[in-house]
Amino acid sequence: MWFKNLAKDVKAAKQNDPAARNTLEILLTYSGVHALIWYRIARFFHKIKLKLIARMISQFARFLTGIEIHPAAKIEGGIFIDHGMGVVIGETAEVHKGTVIYQGVTLGGTGKEHGKRHPTIMENVTLSAGAKVLGGFTVGKGAKIGAGAVVLHEVPPYATVVGVPARIVRIRTPEHEDESTTGVIVTKEHKPLSKEEHERREELAKAAAKQAEENRKK
Numbered sequence: 759m760w761f762k763n764l765a766k767d768v769k770a771a772k773q774n775d776p777a778a779r780n781t782l783e784i785l786l787t788y789s790g791v792h793a794l795i796w797y798r799i800a801r802f803f804h805k806i807k808l809k810l811i812a813r814m815i816s817q818f819a820r821f822l823t824g825i826e827i828h829p830a831a832k833i834e835g836g837i838f839i840d841h842g843m844g845v846v847i848g849e850t851a852e853v854h855k856g857t858v859i860y861q862g863v864t865l866g867g868t869g870k871e872h873g874k875r876h877p878t879i880m881e882n883v884t885l886s887a888g889a890k891v892l893g894g895f896t897v898g899k900g901a902k903i904g905a906g907a908v909v910l911h912e913v914p915p916y917a918t919v920v921g922v923p924a925r926i927v928r929i930r931t932p933e934h935e936d937e938s939t940t941g942v943i944v945t946k947e948h949k950p951l952s953k954e955e956h957e958r959r960e961e962l963a964k965a966a967a968k969q970a971e972e973n974r975k976k
């Protein structure tokens with residue numbers, strides 16, 4: 759499992775960074791990959807209830823990489839943390855595969871919540887440089903969070919949100935998933951959808967956007 763996750767992380771680095779030349783270079787020089795390796799070691803100790811050791815490993819990894827990941831956070835294999843410095847991933851955060859995280863991203867709490875207080879990031883989300891996602895809500899599959907955005911509410915799938923506080927500026931459809939506005943390829947999968955499926959998903963995305971808008975007004 760450990761090696762499978764490492765292989766997925768290396769693959770994600772290759773897919774998302776045009777500058778990545780080969781596996782050896784990624785293993786030796788990518789601090790995002792190093793941070794994930796340390797995180798998985800810390801998580802092992804956290805799971806067997808050696809929580810202090812887990813935290814110490816996590817803090818050591820932060821010293822080495824500039825990336826702080828709480829050992830209790832749940833992170834799938836196959837995410838890419840680019841540049842890394844200043845990334846903070848909180849205790850109850852979840853990050854699913856295909857997600858790209860740039861420098862300065864915080865997956866944090868607002869300070870007002872208890873229990874699940876950090877976000878859940880679904881597959882293939884782009885978290886641009888300096889984005890702050892604060893609270894125990896979900897960022898939907900394929901969403902893009904603009905650089906410097908402060909996200910305080912649920913983000914629907916395939917939505918682009920920007921600004922402080924973040925607002926929805928676009929909702930794409932899944933067949934645009936491999937388009938990249940950041941100069942990197944988020945995913946290479948490209949499966950054309952039937953017209954019906956396309957319309958169905960657009961409806962879902964619109965309903966989710968409406969819901970998010972209503973949440974914001976509350």
Ligand SMILES: CC(C)(COP(=O)(O)OP(=O)(O)OC[C@H]1O[C@@H](n2cnc3c(N)ncnc32)[C@H](O)[C@@H]1OP(=O)(O)O)[C@@H](O)C(=O)NCCC(=O)NCCS
Nearest residue numbers: 860885886887902903904905906918920921927928939940
């Ligand atoms: C959000 C982002 C992903 C672009 O998404 P997009 O779906 O292509 O959106 P667009 O560029 O068409 O912009 C849509 C609107 O949002 C605005 N916008 C885009 N990014 C923004 C940002 N970070 N902050 C504020 N507004 C932003 C645009 O000006 C535009 O506004 P308008 O409709 O009034 O003209 C991109 O702008 C971004 O922030 N990329 C950062 C990538 C990054 O972190 N790179 C670091 C590499 S080291």
